[in-house]
Amino acid sequence: MKFAKSPTGADGKNRSDIPQPDRKSVLLLVHLQNDFFPGGALPVDEGDQVIPVANACIRFFAREGYSIVATRAWHPENHGSFKAQGGQLPVHCVQGSRGSQFHPDLKMPPGTLIVSGATNPRKEAISGFDGTSLEDRLEDVEAQTLFVLGLATDYFVKQTVLEACQRGFRVVVLEDGVRGKNIQPEDSSKALQEMQDAGALVANSGDFGIQA
Numbered sequence: 001m002k003f004a005k006s007p008t009g010a011d012g013k014n015r016s017d018i019p020q021p022d023r024k025s026v027l028l029l030v031h032l033q034n035d036f037f038p039g040g041a042l043p044v045d046e047g048d049q050v051i052p053v054a055n056a057c058i059r060f061f062a063r064e065g066y067s068i069v070a071t072r073a074w075h076p077e078n079h080g081s082f083k084a085q086g087g088q089l090p091v092h093c094v095q096g097s098r099g100s101q102f103h104p105d106l107k108m109p110p111g112t113l114i115v116s117g118a119t120n121p122r123k124e125a126i127s128g129f130d131g132t133s134l135e136d137r138l139e140d141v142e143a144q145t146l147f148v149l150g151l152a153t154d155y156f157v158k159q160t161v162l163e164a165c166q167r168g169f170r171v172v173v174l175e176d177g178v179r180g181k182n183i184q185p186e187d188s189s190k191a192l193q194e195m196q197d198a199g200a201l202v203a204n205s206g207d208f209g210i211q212a
Contacts, residue, residue: 018172018203019145026143027061028164029054029070030128030150030157032106035099037151041092044152046179048103052212053177053205054149055107060210062109067141070108071128071150071160074100074116081124093118113137127159135167145170149177154187161195171200176212 019025035041037048061068073093081087093100102108117132118125128134138146146169150157157178164171173195180188192202205212 018201018207019170020208021061021064021066021145021147023066024142024144025061026067026069026138026141026146027057028128028146028148028150028160029058029068029106029108030148030160031071031073031152032103032150033072033093033099034101034103035073035092037103041090041099044179044181047151050149050151050177050179051103051105053174055105056210056212057147057149057174057177057205058107058109060208061147067113067143068109068111069113069115069134069137070102071115071117071132071134071156072100072102073118073125073156075118076121078121079118079124080122081118085121087124095119113141126155127163128156129160129163129167138169143169145172147172147174149174151179153178153180154183154191155181158191158195161200162198165195165198165200171195173200173202174205175202176204176206 036044074095075093077094078085081089082091115132115134115137117128120131125131146164148161148171161171161173182188196202
C-alpha cells in the first residue's frame with residue numbers, strides 16, 4: 001500500500017495515514033441520481049457541487065485503470081417506503097424513471113460497475129451493501145481500499161461506509177465529494193465523525209493531486 005507523500009492536506013489536517021489510490025483501490029460513487037439533486041424528489045442542498053469532484057476523480061481512476069463502482073436506488077413502483085404504500089417518503093428513484101438516472105453531467109466511463117439496491121418492495125436499503133451484489137463486485141476486482149463520494153453524507157454515504165468498515169475494507173471518504181441532507185444542521189459533521197470512529201479516513205480529492 002502506497003501512502004500520501006505530504007503529511008498535511010490543503011486544509012492543514014494531517015494526511016500521513018491516507019493511502020494513495022492503487023490497483024486495489026475502487027472509486028465508489030454513492031447514489032448520484034437525479035432524484036437526490038436539486039429539483040429531484042428528495043433533493044440534497046448543494047448536491048450539484050459534488051459533480052465536478054466526482055468527474056475529476058473518475059478521470060483519475062479511469063486514466064490509471066483503477067475500478068469504478070456506482071450504487072443506485074432502484075425502487076419498484078410499489079416500494080414500501082413510498083407514502084402511497086404507507087411509507088414516509090415521496091416516490092423516488094423508480095426503476096427506469098428520469099429520477100432514477102444518474103446526473104446528466106456525471107461522466108461515467110464504459111465499464112463502470114453499477115450496483116442496484118432497494119429492489120425489494122418490502123424492504124428499504126440505506127447501505128449500498130444491503131441486499132445487493134456490492135461486496136461480490138468489490139471482491140471480483142480484489143478491492144482493499146474504497147474512495148467514497150456521493151449523496152447523502154448523513155444517509156446513504158454513512159451507512160455504506162460503516163458497513164464497508166465492518167467488512168474489513170479500508171475506506172477513505174472524500175469530504176469535498178459529499179453533501180448531506182442535514183435535517184438537523186450538524187447531521188453531516190456528526191456522520192463524518194461516526195464514520196471516522198468506525199475506522200474510515202477523511203480526505204479531500206486535492207490531497208491526491210486531483211483537481212476538480
